[in-house]
Amino acid sequence: MNDRLRDLLHAVFPPRERASKEERLAASDARAPKLLLAVTVIAALLLPVGSSVGNRLTGAVCSSTGCDQPVSVLPACEAVGRDRLMAGQMLAFSTTSIDGAQRASTYGDGQVEVAVDDPDRQDSVLLYAFPDSAAAQRWLLAGSSTATAAIDAGAGPAPAGVADGYRGAAGTIGLIGDTEQEPRATAQRTGPWDGVLGELEERDAVSGTSRRVTVLDLGTEAGSSPQPQAARFAAELGLTGLLSVSVTHAQGGTPQRVEIAGWGSEQWSLDALRAADSAGDQPSRALSLDDDGAVWRVYSLDLRRQTNATVFQAAWDTADAFGVEASAALQDRLAGDAIFAEATIATGPDAQPADLVESMGLSLVRSSADQAMETQVVDARSADLAVAGSQLQPLLSCEDPDAQADEEDAA
Numbered sequence: 001m002n003d004r005l006r007d008l009l010h011a012v013f014p015p016r017e018r019a020s021k022e023e024r025l026a027a028s029d030a031r032a033p034k035l036l037l038a039v040t041v042i043a044a045l046l047l048p049v050g051s052s053v054g055n056r057l058t059g060a061v062c063s064s065t066g067c068d069q070p071v072s073v074l075p076a077c078e079a080v081g082r083d084r085l086m087a088g089q090m091l092a093f094s095t096t097s098i099d100g101a102q103r104a105s106t107y108g109d110g111q112v113e114v115a116v117d118d119p120d121r122q123d124s125v126l127l128y129a130f131p132d133s134a135a136a137q138r139w140l141l142a143g144s145s146t147a148t149a150a151i152d153a154g155a156g157p158a159p160a161g162v163a164d165g166y167r168g169a170a171g172t173i174g175l176i177g178d179t180e181q182e183p184r185a186t187a188q189r190t191g192p193w194d195g196v197l198g199e200l201e202e203r204d205a206v207s208g209t210s211r212r213v214t215v216l217d218l219g220t221e222a223g224s225s226p227q228p229q230a231a232r233f234a235a236e237l238g239l240t241g242l243l244s245v246s247v248t249h250a251q252g253g254t255p256q257r258v259e260i261a262g263w264g265s266e267q268w269s270l271d272a273l274r275a276a277d278s279a280g281d282q283p284s285r286a287l288s289l290d291d292d293g294a295v296w297r298v299y300s301l302d303l304r305r306q307t308n309a310t311v312f313q314a315a316w317d318t319a320d321a322f323g324v325e326a327s328a329a330l331q332d333r334l335a336g337d338a339i340f341a342e343a344t345i346a347t348g349p350d351a352q353p354a355d356l357v358e359s360m361g362l363s364l365v366r367s368s369a370d371q372a373m374e375t376q377v378v379d380a381r382s383a384d385l386a387v388a389g390s391q392l393q394p395l396l397s398c399e400d401p402d403a404q405a406d407e408e409d410a411a
Contacts, residue, residue, distance in 0.1 A: 074087075074109065074395055075398055081393075082339065082384055083340070083384040083390075084395065086339040086382075087380065088107060088108035088395075089109055090107075090298050090339070090341050091377065091380060092107055093107060093108050094375065095373070095374055095375045098140060101117040101368050102117075103115045103368055103372065104136060104140065108395065110133070111129065112129070112132065113130075114127070114136055114140065115368070116128065117368050118186070121188075123188060123189040124187070124188050124189070125189065126183040126185075127184050127185040127202065128181060129184040129185075184204060184205060185202050185206075186202070186203055187366060188200070191215075192361075195227045197365075198361055198367070199215070200365040200366060207251065209248060210248070212246070212247050212249075213244060213245070213246045213364055215244045215361045216230050216244075217242060217361070218230060218357075219231065220240070227243070230321065231243075233322040235284070235285055236273070237260065238265050238268035238272070239263065239297055240262060241263040241287050241356065241360075242263065243260065243262050244262060246259040255313075257302055259298055259299065259301075260298070261298035261299070263294060263295065263297075263353075264287070264288045264297045265287065266284045266287070266288045268283060270391065273331070274335050287353040289347065293345050293346045293378060294356055295343070296345050299339070300341075301333060301334060301337060301338045301339075305337070308337060311332075312333070335385055337385065339385070340383045342380070343379065343395075345377055345378070346376045346378050358371060359371050360373045363375070379394075379396060382395055
C-alpha cells in the first residue's frame with residue numbers, strides 16, 4: 001500500500017491497539033458506513049476524474065446544507081474600463097446565510113467574504129477572505145456544524161464522529177480547507193439609534209487599513225424622513241430608503257475612498273444627475289421595485305484626490321451633515337468623477353420597501369440576524385462618470401450597446 005493511501009485510511013480509521021476477534025466482529029457493522037465513505041473518497045482519488053468526482057461529492061454535501069448558492073461572476077472581456085473593474089469589487093453578486101452565524105458574500109470579481117459572529121465578543125464580526133467560491137466552500141464545509149450533522153446522520157447507526165473521518169480523508173486530498181485560517185479583518189457593530197440603522201467599524205489585520213460603514217434611515221414615505229437633509233441629497237443621486245456611507249482609510253488614517261449606496265428610486269437617470277440645475281425638480285423617493293426585483297445603486301469616489309476629499313469632508317464630517325450647499329458640491333463631484341454601478345436584486349413577489357430597507361441595513365453591518373437580507377443579482381450595469389457623456393454598460397456580458405446601435409444604424 002502506498003503512503004498516500006495509508007495516510008488516507010488512517011484519517012478515517014485512526015490506528016489503535018489490536019482487539020480480540022469478538023470485539024472486531026461486534027464493531028464490523030458499525031464500521032461499515034465508514035468503510036463505504038472511505039471507498040467513495042479513495043475512488044475519487046484514484047479515478048482519472050478523481051478531482052472532479054471529489055469536488056462534486058463535497059458540493060453535494062454543501063448544497064444539502066445550504067452553503068452552495070449559484071452566483072454570477074463578471075465575464076472576462078477584452079476591453080475593460082475602470083468602472084468594470086471597480087464594480088466587481090463594489091457589488092456583492094450573492095449573499096447567503098450559513099449555519100445561522102455566518103454570511104458568505106461573493107463579489108463580481110470572484111472573491112468571497114465570509115462574515116462570522118465572534119463567539120468571544122458581542123456584536124463583533126470576524127471577516128475571512130477567499131480568492132474564489134471553491135476555496136470558500138472548502139473552508140465552510142470544514143467548519144460547518146450543519147454539515148457535520150448531515151454526514152453523521154447519513155452514516156446511519158454508526159457512532160458519532162463519521163464527519164471527522166470524512167474531513168480527515170477529504171483534507172488529505174484537498175477537498176476541504178483549513179479551519180485554522182486567520183481572519184482578514186475584525187469588525188464591531190453598533191446601533192441602531194434614531195435615524196441610523198447601524199454602524200460597522202472594520203480593521204484589516206493584514207494591510208492595517210480601516211473602514212467605517214454608517215447606514216442612515218431615510219424612511220420610505222414621501223415627505224417624511226428621520227434624516228431629511230440626507231434624504232434630499234440621496235434623492236438627487238437616485239437613492240432612497242437608506243443611505244450607506246462607507247469610508248476606507250489608509251493605515252495612517254488618511255481617507256482613501258468613499259462608497260455611497262442605497263436602494264434605487266423610480267424615474268431617475270444619469271442625465272438627471274448631470275443636469276446643471278435641478279433645484280426646481282422634486283426627485284421621486286419611491287423605491288424602484290418590479291417583477292424582476294429592486295435596484296441597488298452605489299457610487300465610489302477616490303478621496304486621494306484632494307478636491308474630492310475636501311468636498312466630501314464638508315458634506316459628511318460636520319454637525320450639519322448634508323447641508324444644502326455642501327451636498328450640492330458633493331453631488332457635483334460624484335457626477336463628474338465617481339464610478340457608478342447599479343444592480344437588480346431578485347426579491348420575492350410580496351417584497352415591501354420597508355422590509356427591504358430593514359433587511360439590507362442589517363446586511364450592510366454584517367448582521368447574521370434572520371432578518372438580514374440574502375441577495376442574488378440578476379442584472380448589473382456600470383459607468384465611469386469621469387468620462388463625459390458616459391452611459392450605463394452591461395456588466396454580465398461583453399456586448400457594447402453603443403457599437404450595436406451603430407451597426408443597426410448602418411444597416
